[in-house]
Amino acid sequence: xxxxxxxxxxxxxxxxxxxxxxxxxxxxxxxxxxxxxxxxxxxxxxxxxxxxxxxxxxxxxxxxxxxxxxxxxxxxxxxxxxxxxxxxxxxxxxxxxxxxxxxxxxxxxxxxxxxxxxxxxxxxxxxxxxxxxxxxxxxxxxxxxxxxxxxxxxxxxxxxxxxxxxxxxxxxxxxxxxxxxxxxxxxxxxxxxxxxxxxxxxxxxxxxxxxxxxxxxxxxxxxxxxxxxxxxxxxxxxxxxxxxxxxxxxxxxxxxxxxxxxxxxxxxxxxxxxxxxxxxxxxxxxxxxxxxxxxxxxxxxxxxxxxxxxxxxxxxxxxxxxxxxxxxxxxxxxxxxxxxxxxxxxxxxxxxxxxxxxxxxxxxxxxxxxxxxxxxxxxxxxxxxxxxxxxxxxxxxxxxxxxxxxxxxxxxxxxx
Numbered sequence: 067x068x069x070x071x072x073x074x075x076x077x078x079x080x081x082x083x084x085x086x087x088x089x090x091x092x093x094x095x096x097x098x099x100x101x102x103x104x105x106x107x108x109x110x111x112x113x114x115x116x117x118x119x120x121x122x123x124x125x126x127x128x129x130x131x132x133x134x135x136x137x138x139x140x141x142x143x144x145x146x147x148x149x150x151x152x153x154x155x156x157x158x159x160x161x162x163x164x165x166x167x168x169x170x171x172x173x174x175x176x177x178x179x180x181x182x183x184x185x186x187x188x189x190x191x192x193x194x195x196x197x198x199x200x201x202x203x204x205x206x207x208x209x210x211x212x213x214x215x216x217x218x219x220x221x222x223x224x225x226x227x228x229x230x231x232x233x234x235x236x237x238x239x240x241x242x243x244x245x246x247x248x249x250x251x252x253x254x255x256x257x258x259x260x261x262x263x264x265x266x267x268x269x270x271x272x273x274x275x276x277x278x279x280x281x282x283x284x285x286x287x288x289x290x291x292x293x294x295x296x297x298x299x300x301x302x303x304x305x306x307x308x309x310x311x312x313x314x315x316x317x318x319x320x321x322x323x324x325x326x327x328x329x330x331x332x333x334x335x336x337x338x339x340x341x342x343x344x345x346x347x348x349x350x351x352x353x354x355x356x357x358x359x360x361x362x363x364x365x366x367x368x369x370x371x372x373x374x375x376x377x378x379x380x381x382x383x384x385x386x387x388x389x390x391x392x393x394x395x396x397x398x399x400x401x402x403x404x405x406x407x408x409x410x411x412x413x414x415x416x417x418x419x420x421x422x423x424x425x426x427x428x429x430x431x432x433x434x435x436x437x438x439x440x441x442x443x444x445x446x447x448x449x450x451x452x453x454x455x456x457x458x459x460x461x462x463x464x465x466x467x468x469x470x471x472x473x474x475x476x477x478x479x480x481x482x
Contacts, residue, residue, distance in 0.1 A: 139284025150273025
């Protein structure tokens with residue numbers, strides 16, 4: 067009996083434990099069910115995600131290119147001494163404007179003055195010798211016609227006169243050279259321009275045997291800006307250059323402080339060959355420089371309108387998603403349904419980009435919340451205005467745009 071009673075007690079304990087386990091599982095299932103239901107209700111209550119959309123705009127776009135150029139004088143004259151001697155005087159102020167023919171340096175002229183005096187004395191001697199031979203020939207010639215002297219005497223007289231004449235001409239050339247050498251002791255500027263720092267000091271021995279130049283004079287009005295462009299850009303520039311009789315393409319200069327130089331430049335010429343090491347071609351652009359503000363060696367950005375695309379379709383750059391070389395946009399239809407579409411892009415215009423294929427004017431595209439949308443999903447679109455074409459221009463800060471610039475955005479700002 068004791069065993070049976072104990073067995074009943076054990077069985078009752080096991081049943082209680084089992085009931086408690088079953089009750090716990092039920093509560094757990096109930097909690098999971100309630101949580102799942104809340105999530106579903108929250109998802110249903112959330113609805114389509116909010117996204118910002120903008121309409122595809124159609125407008126004329128100016129395609130602008132930018133390069134980094136280096137300035138140089140339109141003419142650079144390296145000043146060297148043509149005769150050897152000691153430098154005794156400097157007649158110009160370094161860094162100042164000098165005129166053509168202005169004396170810059172002077173070399174000790176005494177040696178060259180002595181050489182000129184000696185050459186003149188030799189010339190006088192040769193002149194006297196020539197006069198004597200001419201007089202002898204004048205006396206012998208009539209006698210030879212009368213057979214009073216031999217033909218040999220006549221030939222000797224003719225030869226002596228010709229030899230004296232040649233000696234006189236040689237000495238006269240020596241006098242002219244001595245005069246030139248004396249003149250070279252006064253070193254002048256061959257051009258109008260800015261004179262650089264003197265690289266020779268008073269008392270230095272200068273001349274053809276010395277490698278170092280005395281100074282350099284550069285014509286800086288107009289100033290020349292060298293711009294390296296690629297072969298493709300050169301070909302495109304040649305294809306889109308203005309026809310004969312049309313205004314030349316105006317080129318802007320953006321200085322180191324970000325300001326736009328008030329004068330526009332014009333293309334002067336292109337180098338004769340492409341640099342094989344860089345694959346670029348040097349192009350020279352001339353800018354007026356009346357105040358001599360621009361100096362050789364400066365760096366600046368050069369900007370030019372290469373072409374105008376009429377009626378181009380533009381969208382914000384941030385609305386275009388690139389995946390493995392393909393460009394896609396999310397188009398929101400009339401029923402607020404998203405359609406992911408592949409497009410072809412063109413030139414950039416500030417914060418906008420030109421779409422050459424894949425969109426139509428007036429279509430709405432997602433510009434904010436692009437990462438939240440997928441093809442075929444519903445969204446809640448909010449229309450926003452298109453960004454300013456110059457809002458994110460890659461150029462440095464410039465002056466306020468003109469009325470024409472506000473109507474036509476600039477495209478393709480690229481630094482080379």
